[in-house]
Amino acid sequence: MQVLELLILPPASGLIAIVLGLLFWGRRLGKGLVFAGIAWLYVAATPLFAGWLLAGLERGYPVAPPLPEAAGAIVVLAGGRHPDAPEYGGETVSPHSLERLRYGARLHRDTGLPLLVSGGRVRGDEPAAEADLLADVLEGELGVAVRWRETESRNTCENALFSAHLLAEAGIEHALLVSHALHMPRAVWCFQRTELAVTPFPTLPMGDLSRHRGITVVLPQPRALWLTGQALHEYLGLVWYRVKWEVRIGK
Template sequence: MNFDLALALFWSKKLLAAALLPPLGPLLLIAVGLLLLGRHPRIGRVLAWCGVAIALLLMTPASVGWLARGLESSPPVSAAALAPAQAIVVLGGGKRDHAPEYDGETLNRLTLERVRYAARLARSTGLPLLVTGGKTSGEQAEAVLMAAALEDEYGVKVRWIEGAARDTRENARFSAALLQAAGIRTIALVTHAAHMPRSRAAFEAAGLNVVPAPTVWLSGPDDGVALLDFLPNANAAFAGWLAAHEWLGRLAYRLSR
């Protein structure tokens, strides 16, 4: 078996991110704090309570909304803004390897949310579609599953399938190569609103002009908070993980320039 350095680096990044992000990150902080209680009780208590506080902040709607709001800088795209676009690019966000009801694999919720909105834009504009997303596990690349969903379930034809990318930078680089070969320089980019700043920067660095077409805002409307916004829940925990992932990704991109 040949050693794949790029794949090894990819999984190293994934493991590091898992150790820093919820739920594992706060749990590790709590565990280290508890282990230190015997020899360094003050430090141990501080670390353990910091872990508890971080965990609560990342699963409480009010604090998660504040965290996400700093990422979601692009407004919903308008018809006028879409006018210069020559194609629509939709980014993969993962898949489910075990989906027996689909006879194998299917898209996860993140990718499906993006695909649904891309289908809406494609029908309203008539622009050609490019789907991008590779394979780090399972049998099929994300892009192949995305194209199948768009064509079979939404009735929208996909022109380009980019099935090699393993992260956002590769999404941008590999997609740009396909699009520029077809004479396309300006795209409408579909991804989650929180993911848009990092994605847009990557695609512009790859030489494309980007019209942001975000979908799925993690933060709610900016019209105050209710009592329930201070109660942790499962949806807020997922949104908190995604927002923390994006802030970590932005930091990693800035440090790797």
């Protein structure tokens, strides 16, 4: 699945189209493929297109929503690891995970609600679960206690299933859910298929184009290409989860 996704997303998909077009250059199809590949790479690298994709994911999840009275915990979803960080003793959290746990720590201080961190070993051979890496930063560097560590999940739907089970054992039926804004549609979709009600508390929305002025919104930029890839990853994930997980955990 990961290799297929890499082939679908830019820049690989655009480059593949260009290479195929050059191989069949003598035919009308070849020239069309080259043009389509170049056009796709250009569009995918513009802030205008990246912002449009991101807005479709983030629009329904406002930052800092009203705090629900029924909430009994804060769930922070892991966002990856940095496997080679000798200055931290080996592994540490990725920038995505750090951004999420920082917001989780702030919500904990603001609300007093206990924290659950969720994330296991995606490949299966990593030394530590992602939840343990998150907890180490929260407790060791930010001075925030972690009540629960969900260490078995390998993807977002397992985050939801296993976190809901842990909180159900504690008698908690509603939690604040912390993840990146662009990841929130997939996360909420998964939690809606458990018995745990969640209120999304997204962090760091990236679809705002206000910092781009005039012509810069249509000028290709490396970060815009990366954001397009991130957004398309989420859209593909939503489709894949509806195919794979609806059968397994559908209501």
